[in-house]
Amino acid sequence: MRQAWTVLASEVLFAAPPYVVVTRECVRTSRGVEVDDFYRVDLPNFVVCVPQTSNGEIVTLWSYKHGPRRWGLSFPAGFLAQEEAPEAACRRELVEETGYTATELLHLGAFVDNGNQRGSLGNYFAARDCKLVATPASGDHEEIEVRLMSPHEIDCALSAGDIPVVHHVAAWGLARTRLGL
Amino acid sequence: MRQAWTVLASEVLFAAPPYVVVTRECVRTSRGVEVDDFYRVDLPNFVVCVPQTSNGEIVTLWSYKHGPRRWGLSFPAGFLAQEEAPEAACRRELVEETGYTATELLHLGAFVDNGNQRGSLGNYFAARDCKLVATPASGDHEEIEVRLMSPHEIDCALSAGDIPVVHHVAAWGLARTRLGL
Numbered sequence: 001m002r003q004a005w006t007v008l009a010s011e012v013l014f015a016a017p018p019y020v021v022v023t024r025e026c027v028r029t030s031r032g033v034e035v036d037d038f039y040r041v042d043l044p045n046f047v048v049c050v051p052q053t054s055n056g057e058i059v060t061l062w063s064y065k066h067g068p069r070r071w072g073l074s075f076p077a078g079f080l081a082q083e084e085a086p087e088a089a090c091r092r093e094l095v096e097e098t099g100y101t102a103t104e105l106l107h108l109g110a111f112v113d114n115g116n117q118r119g120s121l122g123n124y125f126a127a128r129d130c131k132l133v134a135t136p137a138s139g140d141h142e143e144i145e146v147r148l149m150s151p152h153e154i155d156c157a158l159s160a161g162d163i164p165v166v167h168h169v170a171a172w173g174l175a176r177t178r179l180g181l
Numbered sequence: 182m183r184q185a186w187t188v189l190a191s192e193v194l195f196a197a198p199p200y201v202v203v204t205r206e207c208v209r210t211s212r213g214v215e216v217d218d219f220y221r222v223d224l225p226n227f228v229v230c231v232p233q234t235s236n237g238e239i240v241t242l243w244s245y246k247h248g249p250r251r252w253g254l255s256f257p258a259g260f261l262a263q264e265e266a267p268e269a270a271c272r273r274e275l276v277e278e279t280g281y282t283a284t285e286l287l288h289l290g291a292f293v294d295n296g297n298q299r300g301s302l303g304n305y306f307a308a309r310d311c312k313l314v315a316t317p318a319s320g321d322h323e324e325i326e327v328r329l330m331s332p333h334e335i336d337c338a339l340s341a342g343d344i345p346v347v348h349h350v351a352a353w354g355l356a357r358t359r360l361g362l
Contacts, residue, residue, distance in 0.1 A: 002252045014195035014203055019220045022195055039200045043298055067299040071183045111347040113294050115246040166292040170347045173354015
């Protein structure tokens with residue numbers, strides 16, 4: 001059954017834009033079943049990027065994240081500004097957070113967070129032949145440490161539980177394949 | 182700065198358990214900055230499993246998902262029942278959704294959805310040497326097609342945009358490495 005569900009009614013129940021908006025939908029499935037409390041949770045759309053330098057190192061960030069309540073590894077990432085294209089947001093976040101610019105950006109796909117509630121839409125990138133051109137100035141709430149790591153060191157961090165957020169786990173899996181690591 | 186933020190106050194603003202609970206936290210970062218509207222969004226915790234048969238095929242599910250508003254590939258997955266351990270939930274979902282049981286389960290990690298709002302906590306597994314023992318009976322809203330695929334066919338589906346939810350993209354990346362695919 002490839003047919004999309006029909007949305008019969010939709011009501012915003014909670015709104016704190018741009019951070020979180022909760023909508024209750026009444027839907028009819030392709031089997032004809034009506035469900036009157038299917039929740040959609042909209043979070044800000046974002047980009048994430050796995051940057052590789054010309055000598056094969058990966059640019060990583062280490063910081064505390066309040067979502068998982070822990071310190072760990074992430075890749076450069078951030079919300080899209082209004083009407084900003086994903087590739088432009090990716091280039092902006094990369095230089096803001098790391099001071100690096102990319103010669104070549106590779107789009108790895110766009111994925112929602114959750115099969116039911118949707119969450120955010122993320123655009124995933126890898127960046128090749130990155131060069132340090134500036135001092136990082138992310139404007140983040142938290143201190144961020146920029147660290148150059150080998151692919152093997154990132155695999156070890158992943159095994160040790162030091163990549164606590166699934167967006168970055170997915171980005172690494174996609175980038176490894178695309179960059180041939 | 183490896184120090185966790187301090188939660189100064191916490192208020193539940195929207196609750197539709199078990200589907201979604203929104204909490205506003207007032208936090209103090211390790212830099213001493215106070216933020217009075219940091220949102221936490223709790224969604225149901227889940228398991229996801231990449232099952233491999235004894236002849237190396239991967240058991241996949243194809244269905245419509247309302248989160249991404251499209252039909253596509255996912256791996257067996259589901260919410261944890263109350264007080265159910267992740268490994269038990271994984272074995273239960275695997276047989277319910279596919280009719281297969283696993284000889285060996287490999288834990289690939291536990292990850293939250295989102296670095297800021299948290300979302301759900303997912304436990305990710307691969308299953309080795311799976312055998313068909315029953316007829317699937319997922320009780321899902323939607324018809325689900327069970328399809329045996331080669332790793333190469335899954336990579337092609339991923340490139341074609343047919344794995345629309347990031348949990349399954351991450352699961353595939355983790356399983357490929359762990360199963361040596």
